[in-house]
Amino acid sequence: DSGVTQTPKHLITATGQRVTLRCSPRSGDLSVYWYQQSLDQGLQFLIQYYNGEERAKGNILERFSAQQFPDLHSELNLSSLELGDSALYFCASSVVGLSYNEQFFGPGTRLTVL
């Protein structure tokens, strides 16, 4: 158990809908990262938050948005869903520090868009 929690574990929805994925980082971790794992593109970085502020964006679609709340949990919002958005979405967190700290991954949310 990495200490990172993600809910829900599975999500099945229809095209055009909007969903919210939730992530709670490990206690004390200020950085949260979101990744998407799809069959055709593999694992891709989406976005990073640090202590409530967006720090970096990767291959995140405009239909997707995220935020990190004062209690440090993060939500990834996916709207106008398309079939191609079906994927495993991972959240990771890392501790604050000047040296590198591993990213610990949650169990993922498997999104299926029908």
Add this chain to the structure above:
Amino acid sequence: AQKVTQAQTEISVVEKEDVTLDCVYETRDTTYYLFWYKQPPSGELVFLIRRNSFDEQNEISGRYSWNFQKSTSSFNFTITASQVVDSAVYFCALSEASYNAGNNRKLIWGLGTSLAVNP
């Protein structure tokens, strides 16, 4: 641009065989980190090892060993005496180094190697 290549898509071995998973990376950074993660059939990502670019010492952890060679930009992973429980997808990843807390240290991933260890 940073890139990680895992040329082996699938490998199948018989239990107790040794197997090496290849990883080749590209980066312009002089300081960077390399990682291996394991993704078993249950789907979670399990951290295996981190290596920074200044440390080319090989590392051994039980049946696992890693060979980092900057000259060939490779970071290969060997499992000795493989077991059925080693069956998983293994990912190699790369990250830039940053010494400012909170800076982006996103992981750049290879496409993974699916390892099947058969009894």
